[in-house]
Amino acid sequence: MESMGALRRTHTCNELGLDFLDQETTLMGWVLRRRDHGGVIFIDLRDRWGITQVVFNPEINPAVHAKAHQLRSEWVIAVRGRVAKRPESMENPKLATGAIEILVDELRILNTSETPPFPLDEDVEVSDTLRLQYRYLDLRRPEIAKNLILRHQALQTVRTYLNDNQFLEIETPMLTRSTPEGARDYLVPSRVHAGKFFALPQSPQLFKQILMVAGMDRYYQIVKCFRDEDLRADRQPEFTQIDMELSFITEEEIITIVEGMIKALFKEIRDLDLQPPFNRMTYDEAMRRFGTDRPDTRFGLELVDLTETLRGCGFKVFNTVIDKGGMVKAINAKGCGAFSRKDLDDLTEYAGRFGARGMAWIKVKEDEWQSPITKFFTEDEIKAMAQALDAQPGDLILFGADTAKTVHQVLSELRLELARRLGLIQGDSFNFLWVTDFPLLEYDEEQKRYTAVHHPFTAPNEAQLELLETDPGAVKSRAYDLVLNGNEIGGGSIRIHSPLMQKKVFKALGIETEEAQEKFGFLLRALELGAPPHGGIAFGVDRLMMLLTGSTSIRDVIAFPKTQKATCPLTEAPSSVARKQLTELHLQPDWKEK
Known part of the structure; x- marks a missing residue:
């Protein structure tokens, strides 16, 4: 292999056009495809930005031309040469660089590649397992790489919008306590505290409420969350949220801020001019007309x-x-x-x-x-x-x-x-809908008790407080979900900020005082020390990006996703660990080692 030496990349593979004619350039990237036409070798050189055609002509430099005969798919190379106009019959209007080519005078082979397990220059069916096993190759494919670039742009747009609206980006802990109310937690055993465990957060819910008690007023975070649940096509064990919380706020104000963020996001990524306010529908109406709380209204x-x-x-x-x-x-x-x-x-x-x-x-x-x-x-x-x-x-x-x-x-x-x-669903239409007035609680026949429809910290409708003790299932909440084309992309609520009210809701959920103190004592104590009225919302980034990019799976918008069985074919995680590690963590497994 050759080193780059003094050779430095001057342009990307999507940058050059007719304005650069006769200029010298140095490009670096991967060989996408190679064509040999009557002694002249054509290479489509690819990098993150795009593709440029480079030409090895024996009349320009016979030694470099001879060397180019070695090149194969996915070899990593650097070329130096002159920008020239393509012959009219060979222009490619599909490429940003389709009017020019590079007449190469110097070639360096930076690395070779074995034959890839699937072609990167053809639209062929490849199994999901194989794609994820060789995800670094899959990510070289322009359609997948584009999704990650758009994801970056989308999150930058969100950050800019929220920063401009006086939010603070604050990180919350990844190692916290287990408070199972819904999906199972991923548990992390403590080495220094024998027999005790951290949990990876299912959401930053408690911390962001405590940040409101702390006077941070407007918080956001683009955060990883974890749920150990049975998976579906649009679910992952680890996922990303746009998480936010605001103090001294009403539902209407939160909805207005969110609609502004969604408008900015769709303008940046899809160049669409959305026109808020979005339509609204109560939970009862959605169930009556569509049978679901996330109806597709297209x-x-x-x-x-x-x-x-x-x-x-x-x-x-x-x-x-x-x-x-x-x-x-x-x-x-x-x-x-x-x-x-x-x-x-x-x-x-x-x-x-x-x-x-x-x-x-x-x-x-x-x-x-x-x-x-x-x-x-x-x-x-x-x-x-x-x-x-x-x-x-x-x-x-x-x-x-x-x-x-x-x-x-x-x-x-x-x-x-x-x-x-x-054929009633138009693929490029976006129908947004706010669903409001959810039930606060629902009865779980299996557990023989009421459970929270959203989470236990959602504020009830103040006009129905007396029903908490007599008919808990009839109480509506101050919750709101944003639905896009039949997909829930965000959900939030006004929170309970009164410790007395929080205890009443815990009681309706069958969570007795001792259990409430054990699981949520730190939150209850914070509410007793001057908690402002507050509320918030969280958006699933993966699902939102899937809809924004027109992808059919959230795995296509995540750099390194898991399979539907919550495994990683690339790293072969989860994996076994040495018994010594388990002993250090005070674990005594009852399974047999293979």
């Missing part, structure tokens, strides 16, 4: 409640559900009356993945409603359904009948699947 296919319309009807399945306190809802799939039996069977199978025990349907024909269940309905019931659903000939009605939770889960997912099949 299309219709709304849910229609038929419970009262069909109460006492002749269809036993529906009647049994209604009598047990369940509900019947339906979606009118406009123009889908021509769906085949296979289409309907496929939709029924799809609905079954989300808890449906079958799916009733009706095809609306010109002179009749066609379905095995039509015979169970009276003429008045059919007319009432037709009016409620705006059913016209050619439509397809799909029913959900079960508990409210199951009906909403099934029909909300079925609605999205129908939209995909019917």
